[in-house]
Amino acid sequence: MNADSPIGQVISLSAKRLVQDVPAPQHGGAVLRDVLSGGPFDAAVTGFVLACLPEGDKPVLWISDRMSRRENGRLYGAALGHFGFTGKVLRVEVSHPRDVLWAMEEGAACAGLAAVVGEIHGAPEVLSFTATKRLALRAEAAQVPVWLIRSGDHGALSAARERWRLTSMPSRRHAYNSAAPGAPLWEAELFRARGRAPGVWHAAYDGQGDPKRGADRLRLLSRSGDGPLAADHGRAADAARR
Amino acid sequence: MDRWRRITAEQRTLPGDDVPVVLSVQGTHGPVIHAVSAAAAKRGVRSGARVVDVQAIHPDLHVEPGEPAREVKLLDQTALWARRWCPWTVRDGLDGIVMDTAGADHLFGGEAAMLRDMATRFKMQGLGARLAVAPTRGAARMLARYGPAGCICGPDDMEVALAPLPVAALGVEDKTVQLLQRLGLKTLGALMQVPRVALMRRFDRVAADLNPLVLLDRALGREGAPLDAPPEPPRWLARARLAEPVIDPVPHLEGLARDLSAQLAKAEQGARRLRLTIYRVDGEWRSRDVALAQPSREPAHLLRLMEGKLEGIDPGFGFDLLTLEALVAEPLALHQDHLDGARDAGRDVAALLDRLTARLGPQKVTWSAWVESHLPERVERRQPALRGEGEAVPVLVRERPLRLLEPAEEVAVLYAVPEGPPAQFRWRRVAFRMVRHEGPERIAPEWWRDKAGTRLRDYYKVEVVDGRRFWLFREGILGDGRGGDPRWFVHGIFA
Numbered sequence: 216m217n218a219d220s221p222i223g224q225v226i227s228l229s230a231k232r233l234v235q236d237v238p239a240p241q242h243g244g245a246v247l248r249d250v251l252s253g254g255p256f257d258a259a260v261t262g263f264v265l266a267c268l269p270e271g272d273k274p275v276l277w278i279s280d281r282m283s284r285r286e287n288g289r290l291y292g293a294a295l296g297h298f299g300f301t302g303k304v305l306r307v308e309v310s311h312p313r314d315v316l317w318a319m320e321e322g323a324a325c326a327g328l329a330a331v332v333g334e335i336h337g338a339p340e341v342l343s344f345t346a347t348k349r350l351a352l353r354a355e356a357a358q359v360p361v362w363l364i365r366s367g368d369h370g371a372l373s374a375a376r377e378r379w380r381l382t383s384m385p386s387r388r389h390a391y392n393s394a395a396p397g398a399p400l401w402e403a404e405l406f407r408a409r410g411r412a413p414g415v416w417h418a419a420y421d422g423q424g425d426p427k428r429g430a431d432r433l434r435l436l437s438r439s440g441d442g443p444l445a446a447d448h449g450r451a452a453d454a455a456r457r
Numbered sequence: 458m459d460r461w462r463r464i465t466a467e468q469r470t471l472p473g474d475d476v477p478v479v480l481s482v483q484g485t486h487g488p489v490i491h492a493v494s495a496a497a498a499k500r501g502v503r504s505g506a507r508v509v510d511v512q513a514i515h516p517d518l519h520v521e522p523g524e525p526a527r528e529v530k531l532l533d534q535t536a537l538w539a540r541r542w543c544p545w546t547v548r549d550g551l552d553g554i555v556m557d558t559a560g561a562d563h564l565f566g567g568e569a570a571m572l573r574d575m576a577t578r579f580k581m582q583g584l585g586a587r588l589a590v591a592p593t594r595g596a597a598r599m600l601a602r603y604g605p606a607g608c609i610c611g612p613d614d615m616e617v618a619l620a621p622l623p624v625a626a627l628g629v630e631d632k633t634v635q636l637l638q639r640l641g642l643k644t645l646g647a648l649m650q651v652p653r654v655a656l657m658r659r660f661d662r663v664a665a666d667l668n669p670l671v672l673l674d675r676a677l678g679r680e681g682a683p684l685d686a687p688p689e690p691p692r693w694l695a696r697a698r699l700a701e702p703v704i705d706p707v708p709h710l711e712g713l714a715r716d717l718s719a720q721l722a723k724a725e726q727g728a729r730r731l732r733l734t735i736y737r738v739d740g741e742w743r744s745r746d747v748a749l750a751q752p753s754r755e756p757a758h759l760l761r762l763m764e765g766k767l768e769g770i771d772p773g774f775g776f777d778l779l780t781l782e783a784l785v786a787e788p789l790a791l792h793q794d795h796l797d798g799a800r801d802a803g804r805d806v807a808a809l810l811d812r813l814t815a816r817l818g819p820q821k822v823t824w825s826a827w828v829e830s831h832l833p834e835r836v837e838r839r840q841p842a843l844r845g846e847g848e849a850v851p852v853l854v855r856e857r858p859l860r861l862l863e864p865a866e867e868v869a870v871l872y873a874v875p876e877g878p879p880a881q882f883r884w885r886r887v888a889f890r891m892v893r894h895e896g897p898e899r900i901a902p903e904w905w906r907d908k909a910g911t912r913l914r915d916y917y918k919v920e921v922v923d924g925r926r927f928w929l930f931r932e933g934i935l936g937d938g939r940g941g942d943p944r945w946f947v948h949g950i951f952a
Contacts, residue, residue, distance in 0.1 A: 256885075257925055258859045262952025265859070274806060274847065288860035288950055292825040292837045295850045297857070298952070303847040305806075306823045306839065307813060314817060321812055327805030383924040383952075385892070395895035396920035399952050420952075 245358040246376035247351035252366040253382030256287060259401040260381045264332055264362050265298040266420045273329035274303040276322040281310040282336035287366055298420055302329060312339040316346050323353040323361050334364040338371045348374035370406075378407040384417065460531050461492075461521060463583045472519050480523030481508045491523040525551070535584070537689060542571065545686040550628070553601065555594050557684045562590075568609050576607070591615065594684060595676030599626040599645075615677060620646030627672045633660070637669065648673060693720050693728065693783035702738045702775030710763060713781040714756040727752025727789030733763055735770065736778040743770050747815045750843050751807035752787040758808055762815045810842045819843060827851050831900050833948065834863060855898065856918070858928040858949025865946035868929065878917040878929055884947050889921040897931075912939050918951060926951035 252260045268275060277290060292304060305328075307318050312335045322331035331354075335342055347363070351374050354361040363375065370378075382402045389397035403418040405411075461480055465471055472478055477497030481488040488508040497518070502511050512518050529551060536554045539546045543561035548554055558571065565571035568590045579586040589600035591610040596619060600608045603626040610618040622645045624637045642648045648656075648669065656670045665671045674680040695716035697709045710733075721728060729752050734744040745766040753759070759781075813822045823839035824847030830836055871881035871888060878894045896917035912933030920926045928949035933939055 254923070254925070255887075256927075256950055258950040258952045261859050265952075276809075288858075288862040291833070291858060291861035291949060292850060293827070293833070293853055294857035294859050296852055297859070301850055303849055304825060305810070305842060305847065306825065307817065308821055308823070309817055318813055318817070321809060325805050325809045327803060327809070383926070385924040386920060386926065389893075389895075392895065394893055396893045396918060396926055396951075399926070400924070401952075 245354055245360045247347065247354045247361045247363065247374070249347075249363050249365060249373050249375035249378040251368060251370060251378065251380040252287075252364070253380055253402070255367065257366075257381070257383050258287065259383040259399070260364050260366065261287075261290065262298055262399060262420065263379070263381050263401060263403065263418060264364060265295060265300050266418075267362075268300055268302075268330050268332075269360065270299075270302070271329055272302060273327060274305050275300075275329050276305045276307065276318070276325075276331045277334075278307040278309065278315050278318045278322070278332070279334040280312045280315045280336060281308075282312075283334040283364070283366055284308065286336050287334075313341045316341060316350070319350055319361060319363070320353055323350060323359050324357050326357050326359065328359055330360045330362065332362045332364065334366070336365075336367050338365075338368045342371070344372045344374055347372075350374075351376060375407075376409045377405060377411075380404040380406055381418075387419070459584045460528055461523070465521075476517065476519050477502060477515055478519045478521060479504075479508070479511070481520050482523045482525055488520075491525060535582075540689070541578075542575065545684050547684060547686045549598055553598055555598060555684060557594075557686070558590070569607075572607050572609065591618070593676055593678045594682050595672060596678075598628070599676060602626060612678070616646075616649065619676060620644060620649065624648060624669070627669050627676075629663075629667050629669050629672065633663065633667065633669060645673065691724065691786075693717060693724075693726065693786055695720065695781045697779045699777045699779075702777045704772045704775050706733070706735055706767060706770070706772070706776075706779055709779055710760055710781070711756065713779060714759045714763075717781050717783060718754040718756045718759065721754040721783060721786060721789075724786075725788060725790050726783075726786040727754045728759070728783035728786050730784040731759060731762070732780075732782045732784050733766070734780045734782070735772065735776040736780075737773040737776045739773055741773060743772075745770060746784075747811070748819070748843050749807075750810040750814075751804065752789040753808070753811075754789060758811070762811055765816045814841075814843055824848070825850075830906075831903060833857060833861060833900075834865075856951075858926075859952045860950045862948055862950075865930070865948040868945045868947050870945050878919050878931075879945060882929070882945065882947075884927075889925075889927075891919050892922055893920040894918065900930075910939050912937065912943070916948070 250260045250264055279290070289308075290304070290306070292306075295301075295304065307315075309315055309318065315333050315335055319331055319333040322328055342365075350361055350363070363373075365371075370380075380403075382404075384400045384402050386399050387397040389395040398419060401418045402415065404415045405413045407413065462471060475496050476494075477500055478494040479490045479497055479502060480492040482491040483489075484507070486507065490502065490504045490506050490508060490511060493502045493504055497515075500515060502515065502518070508518075508520055512520070529548075532548050532551070532554065536546045536548045539554055539556055542565065543556050543558045545557040546554055558568075562568045562571045565574050572588050572590060575588055576586060587601050587606060589597050589604055589608045589610070591597035591600055591608075592612045592615060596610060596615055599619060599622055600610060603622045604618065608618065624642060624645060625634050626645065627634075637643075637648065642651065653670065660668050660670060663669075671680065675682040695713045697713055699709070703709075713733075717728070727749075729749050731747050731749070732744050734742055736742045745763070747762045747766060749762070810822060819841040822842045824842050824845070826838045826840050826845075826848055828835055828838050866884065868879070869883040870879040871883055873879050878891060878896065881888060881890050883889070894917050897915035898917075899913060899915050901913045902911035914930040914932055915934070916928060916930045918926060919929050927947050928951065929945060929947050931943045931945050933943040935943060
C-alpha cells in the first residue's frame with residue numbers, strides 16, 4: 216500500500232491488531248464459497264475470485280449461465296493475467312442455471328481441476344439450499360475449491376462454508392496521473408463463515424509483490440476509515456450476528 | 458459429379474437436367490473444369506478446360522466448386538464397399554476401381570450376371586459406373602474407360618477387343634499420346650502391329666508405368682501385374698442380438714461396452730468416437746454419437762457418456778439389434794501412472810471434458826485460443842475442448858477489462874466534454890457520473906479484415922462515483938466522413 220494513500224495510513228495502524236485474524240480465502244482449503252455482488256455491473260467479484268484462485272498448471276473450470284453473461288459480460292480471457300492468473304480456463308457457457316449446477320457438480324468431483332467457478336445471475340429456483348449443500352459436500356470430498364458467483368442476488372439461503380459480498384470502492388491513486396483511476400480496491404464483507412470470524416475488509420490485489428508469494432496475491436486489510444474504531448467493530452459484529 | 462449431385466440434392470434443389478453443370482478446381486491460371494455433367498458433356502465441355510473460356514462459349518454454365526480430395530476418399534470407401542463381390546479390390550487412379558473377380562463370379566451366376574448386379578447396386582448408391590471384365594487388369598481398365606458398356610472379354614479375344622481402342626486408353630502421358638498419333642499409331646491395333654524392337658528403342662527412357670510397350674504387354678497378359686489390395690481397416694464393433702424386440706436399451710449397454718472394451722484392449726486401442734445404433738423392427742435405425750477427449754476403453758466411462766444420450770432416441774415398436782461401434786480408435790497402451798496409485802490429473806480432466814461435451818454439446822465447452830488482433834473482441838477465440846488443448850493466458854501490455862460485453866452496448870451521453878469521455882452517461886436506464894478517466898486509447902479498424910467505412914474507436918477507462926470502472930469507447934470522430942455523429946458504447950467492466 217502506498218504511504219500516501221489515505222486508506223493505507225489507517226490500515227498500517229490497525230494491521231498489527233487485526234491482520235492476523237484475516238487469512239486470505241485461499242488458505243481455507245477446498246470448500247464451497249459464495250461470492251455475492253454488492254451492486255449491478257460490478258466486476259469486483261470476478262477480480263476477487265481470480266485473485267484467490269490457486270496457482271499451478273491445472274486448469275480452472277469456469278461455468279456461466281446466459282443471464283450472467285448478458286448482465287455482466289463474458290469473462291475476458293485476455294485480461295486474466297492482470298490478476299496473476301496464468302493457467303488455463305476451461306469455459307462452459309450454458310443457458311440455464313440448472314446446467315451450471317450440474318457442470319459444477321461434475322467439476323467439483325474431478326480432482327484434476329485447480330478450482331471450479333460458477334456464475335449464476337439472480338436467485339433461480341434450482342439454486343436452492345439443497346443444491347448448494349450438494350456442491351459443498353462434493354467440493355470437500357474431492358478437495359476442489361468451488362466458487363459460486365451470484366450477481367443480482369441479495370443473500371438467499373446457502374450452505375456455502377464462506378459467504379462474501381464484494382463491492383467496488385473508488386480506486387487507489389494512480390502513480391503518475393491524478394485524473395486516472397488507479398489499482399482497484401474492493402470492500403470485502405465476509406458475512407457468514409464456518410470456523411472463522413466474519414468481518415469487513417478492504418481488499419486489494421497485490422500484483423506488484425514478489426511473484427513467488429503466489430498465495431498472497433490478495434491483501435485483505437481491515438476496514439477502519441477515519442472515524443472511531445468502535446464503529447468499525449460494530450459493523451463487523453453486525454455481520455457476525457447476521 | 459455423382460457425389461456432388463447426391464450431396465447437393467440433400468440440401469437444395471438440383472438444377473434441371475438440361476442445365477450444363479461443371480465442377481471447378483483451382484488451377485495454375487484460375488479455375489479449371491474438373492468434372493462435367495451429362496448435359497455439359499453433350500455441349501462439348503471437356504474437363505481440363507478453363508472455366509472462363511467455357512463460360513464465354515456457354516453463358517448459362519452452372520459452376521460449382523469441386524472437392525477432389527473428398528472424391529478420392531469416396532472412391533476409397535467405394536472400393537472397400539465393392540468387396541461384397543470379391544476380396545481383392547483397389548482404387549485405380551482417381552476415377553476407377555479394379556477388382557480381381559477370379560473365382561468369385563460364379564457366386565453371382567457368371568460374369569454377365571455379376572456385371573448386371575454391379576450396375577444395379579451402383580445405381581442404387583446414386584453412382585454411375587462403366588463396367589468391363591477382362592482377363593488382365595490393364596485390359597479391363599482400358600475397356601471400362603474406352604470400350605463398349607458392359608463389355609466382357611475372354612482370354613482369346615483380348616487382342617480383338619483391344620485393337621479398336623485409341624492409344625490414349627493406355628494411360629500414358631499426353632506427350633506420348635501425341636507422339637504416337639504423329640507416328641500414325643492411332644489405335645492399339647496399330648500399335649500391336651509395330652515391331653517390339655522399334656517401340657522399345659523409341660521409349661527406352663520412359664518409366665515402366667508410362668511406357669506404352671510395357672503397358673500393352675501388361676494388358677495382353679505378357680507381363681504380370683498383380684493387384685495389391687490394401688487390408689480392410691479394422692472395425693471395433695460390439696453387437697447384441699435380442700430374441701424379442703425391446704424398448705429400453707439401457708440393460709444391454711453394459712454388456713456391449715464390456716465387449717467393445719475387450720476388443721479394444723486386445724488390440725491396445727482406445728476409442729475416440731463412439732456410435733450406438735439401434736435397429737428397429739420396422740427396418741429403421743437410430744444412432745447416437747459421442748466423442749472423447751482422450752482415447753479410453755473403460756466400460757464405466759463409456760457407459761456414463763451414453764447415459765444422457767438415450768433420452769431422445771426413438772425405439773418405435775422396439776428393436777432387436779444394438780451395436781456399439783468405435784468409429785475412431787487410437788493406440789492406448791496399458792501404463793502405470795504413479796507407483797503410489799495416485800490418479801493422473803490430466804486423465805481426470807479429459808474424462809470430465811467428455812461428460813460435459815456429451816451432455817452440453819461441443820460448442821458450449823471450450824478452451825481459449827488467442828488471435829493476434831487489435832480489436833479486443835477478436836483476441837480471444839473459443840475452440841471446442843475436444844478439438845485441442847487450451848493455451849495459457851497471454852501477457853498483455855495494455856490493461857483490459859475483466860468482463861467484456863458482447864456485443865458492445867450503446868450508451869446515451871447526457872453531458873459530453875470535448876475531447877474526452879462523457880461526464881455523464883446513461884446505460885441500462887441508470888445514469889452514471891464520471892469521476893476519473895484514463896485515455897483515450899485509439900484502436901483503428903483492421904483494414905485487412907474490416908470492411909471499408911468501419912470507424913475507429915477511442916477507448917476510455919472511466920470510473921464512476923461509486924467506484925465501478927467501465928470501458929467506454931467512442932466510435933469514430935466528428936468529421937471523419939464515415940457517418941454522422943460519433944456514438945458511445947460501453948464495452949467492458951473493470952474489476
